[in-house]
Amino acid sequence: MEAYSSPSIVLSARSGDGGRIIFDDFREAYYWLRKNTPTDAKVMSWWDYGYQISAMADRTTIVDNNTWNNTHISRVGQAMSSNESHAIEIIRELDVDYVLVIFGGVTGYSSDDINKFLWMVRIGGSTPEGRHIHESDYFTKNGEFRVDKEGSKTMLNCMMYKLCYYRFGAVYTEQGRPTGYDRVRHAEIGNKDIDFEHLEEAYTTEHWIVRIYRVLAPANKR
Numbered sequence: 001m002e003a004y005s006s007p008s009i010v011l012s013a014r015s016g017d018g019g020r021i022i023f024d025d026f027r028e029a030y031y032w033l034r035k036n037t038p039t040d041a042k043v044m045s046w047w048d049y050g051y052q053i054s055a056m057a058d059r060t061t062i063v064d065n066n067t068w069n070n071t072h073i074s075r076v077g078q079a080m081s082s083n084e085s086h087a088i089e090i091i092r093e094l095d096v097d098y099v100l101v102i103f104g105g106v107t108g109y110s111s112d113d114i115n116k117f118l119w120m121v122r123i124g125g126s127t128p129e130g131r132h133i134h135e136s137d138y139f140t141k142n143g144e145f146r147v148d149k150e151g152s153k154t155m156l157n158c159m160m161y162k163l164c165y166y167r168f169g170a171v172y173t174e175q176g177r178p179t180g181y182d183r184v185r186h187a188e189i190g191n192k193d194i195d196f197e198h199l200e201e202a203y204t205t206e207h208w209i210v211r212i213y214r215v216l217a218p219a220n221k222r
Contacts, residue, residue: 009026009027009052009056010022010023010024010026010027011023011024011025011026011109011209013107013108013109023107023109023206023207023209024206025205025206025207025208025209025210026052026056026205026209026210027056028205028206028210029057029100029203029205029209029210029212030052030053030056030057031056031057032203032205032212033053033057033059033098033212034056034057034058034059036202036203037057037059037097037098038097039058039059040060041059041060041097041098042059042060042061042062042094042095042096042097042098043057043059043060043061043062043096043097043098043099043100044061044062044063044076044079044091044094044096044098044099044100045061045062045063045076045099045100045101045102046063046076046080046101046102046113046116046120047063047073047076048116049061049100049102050062050063053100059098062075062076062094062096063076070123070126070127071127072094073123074123074124074126074127074129074130075090075093075094075124075129076094076120076124077119077120077121077122077123077124077125077130077133078090078124078125078129078130078133079091079094079124079159080113080117080120080124080158080159080160080163081117081120081121081124081125081130081133081138081158081159081160082132082133082158082159083157083158083159084159084162084196084197084198084199085197086132087159088197088198088199088215091198091215092215092218096215097214097215098202098212098213098214098215099163099199099212099213099215100210100211100212100213101113101160101163101164101210101211102209102210102211103164103165103168103208103209103210103211104183104184104209105164105165105168105173105182105183105184105185105189105208106168106171106173106183106207106208106209107183107207107208107209108183108184109184109209110184112164112184112209113160113164114147114160114161114164114182114184114185115184117138117160118135118138118145120160121133121135121138122135137152137154137155138152138154138155138158139152139155140152146185146187146190147161147165147182147185147187147189147190148185148187148188148189148190149188149190150190151190156190156191157191161191161194162191162194162196163211163213164211165180165189165191165192165194166194166195166196166201166211167194167201167204168180168182168189168192168208169189169191169192169193169194170192171208179192180192196213198215198216199213199214199215199216200213200214200216201213201214202214
């Protein structure tokens, strides 16, 4: 098990034998955005990363560390908490071109978006537009927050789950574990059959910590 220190950009971890591992996925992702997206592209992520995206990728973000507009933050929370057909309505309303999530399931990096997700659910459900979001729907009948096959149907089909776990169901992360084993949640994911109708994977960093998706144009505009 790796122990993490998390300065804002470069992550380092200790491996089981005491060696030091560097994860430079954030800079890798921001460099990719800067070099491979239009200069006027808008990126949607949770607010923690907005400032870094603005500063290092030079791209417009929907929310950042200075956003005190609760409506905007809650709209992003609603998009992440909803199923794809509902989320795409919010994404188009916000004029989003790319969606970015942070995922630690491959490396064991626990400060990822799944571990922050219940805040997105709570904030998303705190405004009238989020009245369809109920925190209890993301828990099992026994009150557990799970990502495995025992997880709630709402959880296993929401946008955040799909964005983090797309293609992950085929990945081996630990010896002796099944494919799709999340090293943060210590569980085999319950939904391995993930695809998208309105987005496509644009870029995933070396250690899968940053995942970027391109929003497809509406079918009648392609």
